[in-house]
Amino acid sequence: MSNTIAGFSKLGKEQKIEWLTSHYFADPNAAATILKQYWNDDAALQKLHDEFIENTVSNFYLPLGVAPGFVINGKEYVLPMAVEESSVVAAAARSAKFWAKRGGFKATVISTEKIGQVHFLYKGDAAKLQAFFDAIKSAFFTSTEDLTKNMQKRGGGILDIELRDKTTLLPNYYQLHATFETVDSMGANFINSCLEQFANTLKAQALGYDAFTECEQHIEVIMSILSNYVPNCVVRAEVSCPVSDLNDDKNIKPEDFAQKFVTAVQVAQVEPFRAVTHNKGIMNGIDAVVVATGNDFRAVEAGVHAYAAKDGQYRSLSHAKIEDGIFTFWLDVPLALGTVGGLTTLHPLVKLCLEMLGNPSAKELMQFVAVAGLAQNFAAVRSLTTTGIQQGHMKMHLMNILNQLGANDLEKHAAVKHFETATVSHSGVADFIEELRKNDPTKIEEDFLR
Template identity: 65%
Template sequence: MYLNRDVFMTKPVNGFSKFTKEEKINWLITNYLQDFPNASKILRQYWNDDKELQELHDEFIENTITNYYLPLGIAPNFLIDDTLYAIPMAIEESSVVAAASNAAKFWLKRGGFKAEVISTEKVGQVHFMYQGNKEKLKTFFKIHKKHFFDDTEALTKNMRKRGGGITHIELVDKTEALANYFQLHCTFETKDAMGANFINSCLEQFSKTLVENAQHYSDFSSKEKQIEVVMSILSNYVPNCLVRASVSCPVSELNFKDYKGKEFAEKFCQAVNIAQVEPYRAVTHNKGIMNGVDAVILATGNDFRAVEAGVHAYAAKDGQYRSLTDAEIDEDGIFHFWIDLPLALGTVGGLTSLHPLVKMAMHVLKNPSANELMKIVAVAGLAQNFAALKSLTTTGIQEGHMKMHLMNIMNQFDATSIEKDQLIQYFTKHNVSHNTVVEQLKQLRGE
């Protein structure tokens, strides 16, 4: 029984970030966890026994009190462009890894997955306010455009050595949307780095160059010289950093349960078509895709929040939220299923070189380049969607999902290993639900 929240007499705390780890935990327990059983023990049991490794984890973020674990699984048998991969996936949701593995095994015998990186352009913007003659601003930008490249040479030197750098800077008039609002719309190539720090550093220099040059531009009035930079920041919407993954086979090879060949393929395509026109379905459809995408993003130390934001914006790029996948049957009776995803990923820098499990995951994936990782992630999303739609259009989603969820229900009620074996055997022939698991467990216990 937990105490009523009204008994907590918490007060604001000063200097919390300067507390030691022990002091942070003691403060948390005193103020928020007095009635939480074994709070201190639970927090400490997730610490790593290796002191150096734990200190490394503690320094990833601020105010660390413990580690939060997610299961790291492996989905094997992914044949991508004739190379066989085992894909690491970090996720807590039941059936995701199993579904991906089943899809991989199915397509392994049908030529595997194909993938191609269509483009790798990333975007950043300097947002600023300008009150004055638009033609003057356009002329000013044209004259001074070279300065933006010159003033960032020190920042871009190493990136240019790797074949990357600033690719384009454009002045954009947004005053129809917001009074006096303009932007420098800038594109970048960052090669194997995700490039967030690189892009943001360049953008902040652009803003300085913009303001300083404006102040010394003789054709500007005193008011026009007072350009106000609001912010300089990369965009996580990367519609031109795009990868496509696909599978195909004759419809005669698509045989599942009571649905075979052309009948299954047509029903599958209709399921995709529904997600193209119905946003309520499209959101859940794409969430399933992101089960696979996010799991690989997490396992490889990339930013899944940035990927999620960019992907969902891309799904609504034409004004309506739609499916990220497409499917069709061509005139020769070949089933085609593919996905286009905007992915800004990195394989160097950040956690990729710090987190031991991320480094191991990268090694399992044969130490891919950023482009290769884009392909692997897109394939994981496509496989996840194929598995979900296959279940939805044949047996229904709950049969497989609930059997995977069975273990979570048994653990919730502290089932012993013997009880688990008996329950698993029972539910090979019966439908799984929370109530039926509880009832069977009571019977085993003679309750």
């Protein structure tokens, strides 16, 4: 029997759940109960969440944590982080504490340029197309005045428009390549609206251009869309201190740690297999703050990874060096973020997170996000080059394993105490809980109360 349904989006939420659970779950009632458990008790708040997307049946929660003690450009912040991976927030907080004693993080916005393109086909003489573009370029600005006037009042707008010949890549393929400043908004809707008007202006002006043949007048616009690759919307985050100050680990000399750390980053510069995992660690921090502040982590991910491969090979986003006895670790990353528009004004937790950060401008948020990525990367590389990544990671993962095993509070307490000195593994924890359950439960309770 077919499970196809017409008009699903027009059903009420209860009807959607009833249809979904009856067709795709062995126990429809149990599945429906779980979906409804995650509804918000506040009907107005739930309605707000329902309207973020189409076909909402429930809410999918991520933990919202905070990493305190971040000193950034001389001021202390608490960074909000929405993420499910167990060690991310703890690692960020450790890095914050480590560098707060050594001058903190420095962050600088290098540039804020966004990009959009009109992709079109033109079957004619390239020189004539260039002359046509030069003649009508001002029309692109005048035809979008209604769209740009408010953005211009805030200090943004269209920066420039270029004609780009891409016919060596694809026959008859050209672009209008436009750059924008969108100030505190991410700017996707603004940019796309401008681009669509550019496309209309391009086609209309071509029809009246006398130097074109009839064939050349019919320019075919394929699409008009912003780019999430923003190599000129870049922020730098940096830490530095004398090598002698890298003395927190008594098991390794500061000089040896610094050199090993620098070499590990160099490995990620030249080895793509390592670079991907290295950068994934950076994105653990970046994505967590991006999600918490209501920005588009998918756009950020796509742009960042393209930037990591900008010279033709995928490389580490971070860099490290030792010069004149000074250890420096830094990160350049493209981030197109906004603090107005979208979820930033709709999602109650997003508004709280932005307030926690002092209601930052988009430039300030870029700095916070980049610092989160650098902090995460420092924690990971530090662990990898000293104790190994699993020791700390599995300690943080212990509670997840205990929850999977259905451990109660007393069993969790006993396990946490036991694994302070034992190696954490899923099988090891399972064996410990199984053995624990064979013993007298009153003994566990007595240990807990001590």
